[in-house]
Amino acid sequence: MRVYLLLIWTWTRAAARYPASFTLMTIGGCVAAGLDVAVIWIIFHNTTTLGGFDLPEVMFLYGSAGLSFSVADLLFGNADRISQHIKAGTFDGMLIRPVGTFVQVAADRFTPHRAGRALQAAVVLAVALARLDVPATRAWMIPVMVVSGIVISTSIWALGGAAQFLLTDAPEVANAFTYGGATLTQYPLSVYGADLVRGVTYVLPLAFVNWQPGLFVLDRDDPLGLPYWLRFLSPAAAAALALVAVYAWRSGVRRYRSTGS
Amino acid sequence: MIDADRIGRSFRVRGRAVHAVRDLSFHVGAGEFVGCLGPNGAGKSTTIKMLTGILAPTSGRVTVAGLDPSRRRTAVAREIGVVFGQRTTLWWDLPLRDSFQLVRLLYKVDRVRFRERLDEMTDRLGLGDFLGTPVRQLSLGQRMRGDITAALLHDPSVLVLDEPTIGLDIVSKSEVRAFLRELNTERGTTVLLTTHDLGDIERLCRRVMLIDHGRLAFDGTVEELRATVPGEASIEDVVAHLYLRSPAPRTPPPRPGEDPPIATA
Numbered sequence A: 001m002r003v004y005l006l007l008i009w010t011w012t013r014a015a016a017r018y019p020a021s022f023t024l025m026t027i028g029g030c031v032a033a034g035l036d037v038a039v040i041w042i043i044f045h046n047t048t049t050l051g052g053f054d055l056p057e058v059m060f061l062y063g064s065a066g067l068s069f070s071v072a073d074l075l076f077g078n079a080d081r082i083s084q085h086i087k088a089g090t091f092d093g094m095l096i097r098p099v100g101t102f103v104q105v106a107a108d109r110f111t112p113h114r115a116g117r118a119l120q121a122a123v124v125l126a127v128a129l130a131r132l133d134v135p136a137t138r139a140w141m142i143p144v145m146v147v148s149g150i151v152i153s154t155s156i157w158a159l160g161g162a163a164q165f166l167l168t169d170a171p172e173v174a175n176a177f178t179y180g181g182a183t184l185t186q187y188p189l190s191v192y193g194a195d196l197v198r199g200v201t202y203v204l205p206l207a208f209v210n211w212q213p214g215l216f217v218l219d220r221d222d223p224l225g226l227p228y229w230l231r232f233l234s235p236a237a238a239a240a241l242a243l244v245a246v247y248a249w250r251s252g253v254r255r256y257r258s259t260g261s
Numbered sequence B: 001m002i003d004a005d006r007i008g009r010s011f012r013v014r015g016r017a018v019h020a021v022r023d024l025s026f027h028v029g030a031g032e033f034v035g036c037l038g039p040n041g042a043g044k045s046t047t048i049k050m051l052t053g054i055l056a057p058t059s060g061r062v063t064v065a066g067l068d069p070s071r072r073r074t075a076v077a078r079e080i081g082v083v084f085g086q087r088t089t090l091w092w093d094l095p096l097r098d099s100f101q102l103v104r105l106l107y108k109v110d111r112v113r114f115r116e117r118l119d120e121m122t123d124r125l126g127l128g129d130f131l132g133t134p135v136r137q138l139s140l141g142q143r144m145r146g147d148i149t150a151a152l153l154h155d156p157s158v159l160v161l162d163e164p165t166i167g168l169d170i171v172s173k174s175e176v177r178a179f180l181r182e183l184n185t186e187r188g189t190t191v192l193l194t195t196h197d198l199g200d201i202e203r204l205c206r207r208v209m210l211i212d213h214g215r216l217a218f219d220g221t222v223e224e225l226r227a228t229v230p231g232e233a234s235i236e237d238v239v240a241h242l243y244l245r246s247p248a249p250r251t252p253p254p255r256p257g258e259d260p261p262i263a264t265a
């Protein structure tokens, strides 16, 4: 972890050497994030409740899920570049270093421009909490659910990355490669699937991790009537998924076959 | 230092197995300087990748400094420096200096030792003029010096180089060679390199291994290699001769001692 932080710091400094593009990207990120909030605001201007939840409650759910997702995306989102590293052969260079490959891929060419989204989510969450007045007996769940969400998003990216190792082995991929076929068919998941994976990453924590503990924090009944204890399951779910992800990533790396030159 | 025990590696290509390396055994002792020859596609790079933990062998076992690279990859990485002549392990977008900083972080080299080592290497390899240049803008020779420096910043006990002199001009080549020789004699670093340049072999290596069709076809000193062909043949002729009479991929491996031209050190 320390190495990871030092690595992203070095990349940030390197990126800051081109101040124009650095500022533009950061501003761009903030503007996009601001628009998101505006959309919520507009929806609520016309309706006062959404599925039985009022504005601060929805902001709470949105903010905590958004924070989990965007922090994971900021820190580890680069992991979905693994297929580029496999293709370009730069993954060889990572394997000769005494640091985990996931950390290296995640830190590679890190830029903090995605921090805007995390900041925005944090602001939404803070505003919601200020209005909700959650007692400490329930508020302890908030950091737990955010951290669990980060772990789950990261695990899903790691799983997606691990799949890339297998996909480079898949027969149709090998064919496209050897017959010089269209590059699009070469790495299907990386080309078409990235958005899908991101979608799942967003939905899954929201549905299973953010939603259930969120109900606990808000002290609400489950509209779907699921058992009460599900609300405390998110850390266990996160830990289990993380274990699966670590295992998948390792076996992916073991299957890595480098390039033929 | 390096122990390969009947290592093999095959790849599945369109449903068929390609045996890049088969049944390769050798030992490299501490402080040795070994050159590895072999025709294109012989399996040299694949062997290097198995030593460095990039590829896991599909059969056999290899250890570097007593550690198995496919199981203890990060521990091996601390012991070994790796240079790929064909492809840089530095970061395209970063100036050489920043690339070295990243290497420092990855190997956890302390600041003072790093400075000393970098200053020394800058001096020896003449990096001073292009430390601030992004790697993508470096010439091949400059980049190679950068890669060699990066591989040595953590002061490894073994240095493995895959075609380190490829594409270098005569002057660069002899500078790189002089540097590697000094590294081996002064610091006692074990060096294993692959090359197609017989000048590297003649000027640097006390021992030569010849890999062919993924097998060890010769292992011995340069003199012994020359002696495999009677008469006053040049080293080029000897190697060409060995490449040409190389066995077809499917013949059984020649056993040491049975085949007269094969000498073992």
Ligand SMILES: Nc1ncnc2c1ncn2[C@@H]1O[C@H](COP(=O)(O)OP(=O)(O)OP(=O)(O)O)[C@@H](O)[C@H]1O
Binding pocket: A257, A258, A259, A260, A261, B011, B012, B013, B018, B019, B020, B038, B039, B040, B041, B042, B043, B044, B045, B046, B047
């Ligand atoms: N990732 C891979 N997938 C499929 N086949 C491979 C792969 N890597 C190597 N090979 C095959 O293994 C064989 C050995 O390749 P290798 O790169 O080790 O040869 P080499 O001795 O380094 O050759 P050269 O002198 O041309 O660099 C070749 O037939 C090559 O096609």
Ligand SMILES: [Mg+2]
Binding pocket: A261, B044, B045, B046, B162
């Ligand atoms: Mg090669």
